[in-house]
Amino acid sequence: QQQVKQSPQSLIVQKGGISIINCAYENTAFDYFPWYQQFPGKGPALLIAIRPDVSEKKEGRFTISFNKSAKQFSLHIMDSQPGDSATYFCAASKPGGYQKVTFGTGTKLQVIP
Amino acid sequence: ETGVTQSPTHLIKTRGQQVTLRCSSQSGHNTVSWYQQALGQGPQFIFQYYREEENGRGNFPPRFSGLQFPNYSSELNVNALELDDSALYLCASSYNAQGNYGYTFGSGTRLTVV
Numbered sequence: 001q002q003q004v005k006q007s008p009q010s011l012i013v014q015k016g017g018i019s020i021i022n023c024a025y026e027n028t029a030f031d032y033f034p035w036y037q038q039f040p041g042k043g044p045a046l047l048i049a050i051r052p053d054v055s056e057k058k059e060g061r062f063t064i065s066f067n068k069s070a071k072q073f074s075l076h077i078m079d080s081q082p083g084d085s086a087t088y089f090c091a092a093s094k095p096g097g098y099q100k101v102t103f104g105t106g107t108k109l110q111v112i113p
Numbered sequence: 114e115t116g117v118t119q120s121p122t123h124l125i126k127t128r129g130q131q132v133t134l135r136c137s138s139q140s141g142h143n144t145v146s147w148y149q150q151a152l153g154q155g156p157q158f159i160f161q162y163y164r165e166e167e168n169g170r171g172n173f174p175p176r177f178s179g180l181q182f183p184n185y186s187s188e189l190n191v192n193a194l195e196l197d198d199s200a201l202y203l204c205a206s207s208y209n210a211q212g213n214y215g216y217t218f219g220s221g222t223r224l225t226v227v
Contacts, residue, residue, distance in 0.1 A: 006155075034215050043117070043203050043218030044156065089155050098169030099146070099207060101216065103155030 003027050004092050006104030013111050019077040021107045023090035026071065030092040034101070035064065035075050038087045047088070048075070080111045115140055117219035119204050125225045126194050132224060134189040136204030139217045145187040146216065147179060148203040156203055162187055163209075191224075199226045 005024045013019045025033075032051055036044035050057045050064040050073065057064045063076040077084055090104040118137045126132050138145050144163045148156035158171035162181035176192040185206070191198055201223050205216035 036218075041220065043205075043220050044216075045218065046215040049215055091155075098161045098163070099144070100158045100161070100169055100171065101146075101156075102158070105155050106153070 003102045004090060004104045006090050006107060008107060009105070010108045011110070013077075013080045013109065015080060015082060015111055015113050017080050017111075019075075019080045019084070019109055019111070021075045021088055021090065021109075022072065023074065023104050024070075024072045025092050027092070027094065027102075028071070029094040030102075031095055032093045033064070033066065033073050034091050034093075035062075036089045036091060036103075038089065038106075044089060077109075080109075082111045082113055085109055085111050117204055117206050117217050119202075119219035119222050121222060122220070123223045123225075125227060128194055128196060128226055130194050131190065131192045132194060134191075134202050134204075134222045134224070136187045136189070136206075136219060138185045138187070138204075138206035142206035142208055142217065143185050144207045144209055145181055145185065146205045146207070147187070147189045148205065148218075149173070150201040150203055150221070152200070159189070194226045196226050199224060 034049035035047045037047045038044040048059050048062050061078045066073045087106045087108045091101045093101045120135045146161040147159040150156040161169040165181045178190045181187045201221040203221045204219045
């Protein structure tokens with residue numbers, strides 16, 4: 001059972017454009033929603049995260065929008081740059097005895113000059 | 114402040130063999146989690162170690178086992194390797210076992226089973 005669904009699978013954006021990646025979750029117990037960025041040959045790196053009591057969080061060019069009622073959240077990358085080309089994973093975790101993060105399937109972003 | 118380091122970076126093993134992967138957690142982190150990332154997929158949770166004990170496990174068979182040492186470093190052991198075990202194995206450390214503060218991942222060990 002895939003608890004976090006991510007789309008699109010791949011995305012091509014021109015330099016300066018807006019990249020948008022969407023995710024949907026099923027488990028209402030999730031209370032932490034991070035986004036990870038992964039470059040080839042590297043492990044994922046935490047990019048930005050949000051908790052469900054907030055509808056939007058912005059850090060530099062990266063913004064998470066969160067819709068609790070729809071159980072959806074999205075990553076917006078403003079003024080996309082070639083250096084942003086990477087695979088992006090949305091994720092979710094819930095409180096409990098241990099931290100298990102459930103990842104989406106990933107979106108491969110390519111920003112073309 | 115050092116990050117998470119994993120060794121080796123690449124490994125080739127034969128089906129049926131056993132393998133040990135190693136991880137040093139980031140300074141100040143006491144919890145280590147292991148993930149398996151198949152090609153083109155998101156990481157899948159294997160298990161988590163806190164205070165030298167396994168305190169959470171994903172849907173992986175018992176031939177996947179681990180250890181955590183007093184310095185918070187960790188090992189992942191896989192017995193009776195199968196072809197489907199070929200993947201990138203990621204170690205992630207965090208401040209504690211229960212809080213959601215985000216992981217710091219290592220660069221992973223690429224395991225190929227032939």
